[in-house]
Amino acid sequence: MFPSSVSVTGHLKNLHRYHAGISRAGGARFWFHGLRNAFITVAERDLMLPRPLTKRLSRRSVYRLIHR
Numbered sequence: 001m002f003p004s005s006v007s008v009t010g011h012l013k014n015l016h017r018y019h020a021g022i023s024r025a026g027g028a029r030f031w032f033h034g035l036r037n038a039f040i041t042v043a044e045r046d047l048m049l050p051r052p053l054t055k056r057l058s059r060r061s062v063y064r065l066i067h068r
Contacts, residue, residue, distance in 0.1 A: 004012045012018075015032050022030040036058050043054040 004010065007013060019030060019032075040054050040058050043049045043057065044051060049057075
């Protein structure tokens, strides 16, 4: 969900170190999980993307959704 061109895995690691700076800049407490939830909401409601696609894009397991 958070790509990085300098990381070996291709994604940001140790995201907790960014929390304080983002929270200060935004004037409110910030959670990366909340950002993922906002992405899913916009993708499904505003862009009308199908749920399985938004779950894949947000790295949530489609298997868990189908087999609940």
